[in-house]
Amino acid sequence: MVLALKDKWIWDFWIYRDGDDYHAYFLQADNSLAHPDMRHRNVTQGHAVSKDLSNWTYLGTTFKPADPVAWDDWTTWTGTTLRDDTGLWHLFYTGTEHAEAGMKQRIGHATSTDGHNWTRVGNGLALDISGPDYEEYTPGHWHDRAFRDPWVMKNPNGDGWIMYMVARVPGIAEPNAGGSVGFATSPDLNTWTLQPPVYRGGMFGQMEVPQVFKIGAKWYMLFCTDGTHWSEAYKKLNPEKPTRGTHYLMADDPLGPWEVAPGAFFDGHNGRRYAGKIVETDNGLVFMGFVHDAADGTFVGEVSDPIPVRVDADGLLHTELDKVAPGAKI
Template identity: 40%
Template sequence: MFDLPGSWVWDFWFADDGDRYHLFFLYASRALQDPDARHYRASIGHAVSTDLVEWTQVADALVRSDAPAFDDLATWTGSTLRHPDGTWFMFYTGSSLAPNGKNVQRIGYATSPDLTVWTKARGPVLEARGPWYETLESEAWQDEAFRDPWVFPDPDGDGWHMLVTARAPEGPIDGRGVIGHAWSPDLRTWELRPPLSAPSHHGFGQLEVTQVEVVDGRPVLIFSCLADQAMPSRAATRGGTWAVPAGNVLGPFDIDAAYPVTDDSFYVGRLLRRRDDGRWMLFAFHHTGTDGGFVGGVSDPMPVGWDGDRLAILDAAASDGVPMSGRSQDESPGDGMRELPTPFSA
């Protein structure tokens, strides 16, 4: 597990340079006392590991910019990947406040030759706008949700795609969460495109920290959402990280088919394929403790595989990699834990 004694650690993502794994994470000082206040004080930290278990903290990657800027309130969740020319790109969420005091989220990026020293590009490259995406003008949600960029190469070699946590301008308020989509020929200029999912009466208010991967030959989308940010039909499930079966890494994604991979004691699940043996691992941050309070800290790797048509956490001690008993949508080590009433996960 990776955690910091003086700070809350929550959302995170990885990069693999071939020798070391790099963990980028959001953190904020515990001196704030109220864990909900961490979102508006978030910086992007950095740690390295050779085994995905023992981590060494190194110099921070990014902090917020001086005002006025699209990221002058906080720097939030993103993804990191390498351009064919060797340049590392970190796409991240910039948070700022609108005149009415509501939070506005936009997507920017920074580049690095070595994953250590980062230089921000000037201004955001993407933001929410109609007709496909809800903006503050609708007044339907607590913020302008457009964050958590997940960037990956087109499977046919046609540029790059970005998945974004976004909301549709129509539909049930707690079911408007959609998979936002953008495309780029070069990672520097971006074209906003229609979402890859639709709002739903059995959906979610926000599909946070999306990721799409091909796990053991099967495409799968994962995202996170808590019960108080979803349609009532999802409340009893108490899911934290969810999965959606997919026929293609570019969807379209049927969010009605989402099922929980973890309960709400874990949040922001991330998939990573281990370099040494090719096995897929799930990481998440510890969300809710036995007292109902926020915990924080990135988990150790949890092996995952397919249990029929569902992605599931496997029993790491089992030689045949069978699904963990007691980790269904109704029974888990988190039983008896209460949800944290957090408005969003940065």
């Protein structure tokens, strides 16, 4: 069965494997809200665990916005969960506050001894925008200041830790050409230094929920975007009808240079799935996304069953829908 809740919508999610257990953390909101779009401002984070990515045990709400007044007192959005070398759990997340009408996103940090009950590190704020490489909130150009969806991992090229995040670069006339992927470094997961973006855009208005991983000699960065956020340059590069879904960048090094994968959009699927993740299992790679729309266009709000993924001779990724287990909901 898919990861679904009777009384809540689920959307962006991230998965951490701890031994035989897959921990899914996800955004959730009561489905009694008058409209699905209201979920973004009425959000908490849920937690579920599984042995096979298909059968899930819901553990309840794991994190929520801070009490007013705080930099993250309105929303606590998408992030990353991991454990450090001592076994301590870390959650990095996106926060916004009421005082700024949610227009400015920042990145927060909390820790846990059990992966479910979290304590903010200080007031929770881990990283904010600084310097000339990141676009500030500019009313009329875009609807918010992008600085969210942190993806945190050990530095594969040395000591410490690295973080990727959704951002935009300034000075781009076409709003759909400014989407970029920001970058930060830390020696200890507590002190972060913002660095120039590792991908400076030109193809999409926003590149949400990045996930960085290595397969063989190649590095990959999954991201999701909407068809309305394809730039004119990407429309020329990819003649498909613009679609909502998940695509990826490729590089020979985690610092880049990153390039948009050539060919077809990785997972458009008529715009039904979004915010996809690649998960490494004992039986190979699988892809999961949250199911955005039903066939009639109504919002669904659940996480799909796993879909096998194939890597071809050129290193390109392909979903293998014909190998999905019978009865799976994708």
